[in-house]
Amino acid sequence: MQSISDRSLFATKVAEEAGALAIKYFGNRDTLVVDAKGAQDWVSEADRNVETYVREKITEAYPDDGIFGEEHAAKSGSSGFDWVIDPIDGTTNFVNGIPAWTIVLAVVSEGQTQIGVIHEPNVAETYAAMRGAGATLNGQPMQVASGVDMASGTVSVGYSNRIEAAKVIPIISAIIERGAMYHRNASGALSLAYVAAGRLLGYVEEHMNAWDCLAGQLLIAEAGGVVEEQDANEMIRDGGRVIAGTPKIFDDLKAICEKAWHD
Numbered sequence: 115m116q117s118i119s120d121r122s123l124f125a126t127k128v129a130e131e132a133g134a135l136a137i138k139y140f141g142n143r144d145t146l147v148v149d150a151k152g153a154q155d156w157v158s159e160a161d162r163n164v165e166t167y168v169r170e171k172i173t174e175a176y177p178d179d180g181i182f183g184e185e186h187a188a189k190s191g192s193s194g195f196d197w198v199i200d201p202i203d204g205t206t207n208f209v210n211g212i213p214a215w216t217i218v219l220a221v222v223s224e225g226q227t228q229i230g231v232i233h234e235p236n237v238a239e240t241y242a243a244m245r246g247a248g249a250t251l252n253g254q255p256m257q258v259a260s261g262v263d264m265a266s267g268t269v270s271v272g273y274s275n276r277i278e279a280a281k282v283i284p285i286i287s288a289i290i291e292r293g294a295m296y297h298r299n300a301s302g303a304l305s306l307a308y309v310a311a312g313r314l315l316g317y318v319e320e321h322m323n324a325w326d327c328l329a330g331q332l333l334i335a336e337a338g339g340v341v342e343e344q345d346a347n348e349m350i351r352d353g354g355r356v357i358a359g360t361p362k363i364f365d366d367l368k369a370i371c372e373k374a375w376h377d
Contacts, residue, residue, distance in 0.1 A: 179195045203232075215301055229245070249337040267295070277320040318367060
């Protein structure tokens with residue numbers, strides 16, 4: 115447990131340092147080099163350089179740990195711990211000057227996410243969780259919303275070019291029909307963090323990459339929410355669907371998604 119605890123404190127520190135670096139790039143967006151990876155899928159020199167910074171810090175502190183990141187090649191490890199990094203989740207927001215993007219770090223061992231940190235530098239918020247130890251926002255305990263019906267809250271729905279647009283529309287329609295508000299902020303990790311903090315009731319997306327979702331899923335679970343059971347190593351390899359929410363709405367949300375995704 116001590117090795118996990120040490121890594122948890124380290125992850126929070128590095129995420130906040132990476133956020134300070136990213137903010138500098140955000141303030142100089144006019145000179146930023148941005149490339150298209152695909153339709154509505156961007157990468158900037160900020161993404162690459164922030165990930166390099168995080169990788170160097172991890173390698174210096176834990177040289178035997180593995181590293182999987184969105185922008186650079188995987189590094190195998192021998193310690194049994196693997197880091198999963200999204201240097202800037204919400205790059206579309208970032209390059210367009212929208213202050214809704216995050217630094218995301220997760221640590222996986224034995225097929226489970228052990229540590230999750232999501233840092234949002236624009237508002238100086240750090241969401242953190244360690245398996246079995248609860249979840250915090252800026253060091254204070256946080257919990258998912260309690261006793262709120264779907265008709266009284268907001269559900270976020272993710273979308274990317276990896277899935278069919280036709281399968282997203284029925285989910286949004288079903289959520290609205292139940293009286294809920296629909297939300298999307300172009301950062302899946304930040305939306306998951308909002309669920310953990312009680313700001314949203316749930317988040318769903320048909321396919322997410324591990325660096326976008328593992329940290330947020332742990333945050334929600336440790337904040338008293340419900341997430342689907344998944345093997346973290348399989349998520350690192352292939353990605354997968356994400357359904358997460360409060361205990362009150364999770365089953366209904368899952369039924370909505372399965373109908374849309376399987377029809």
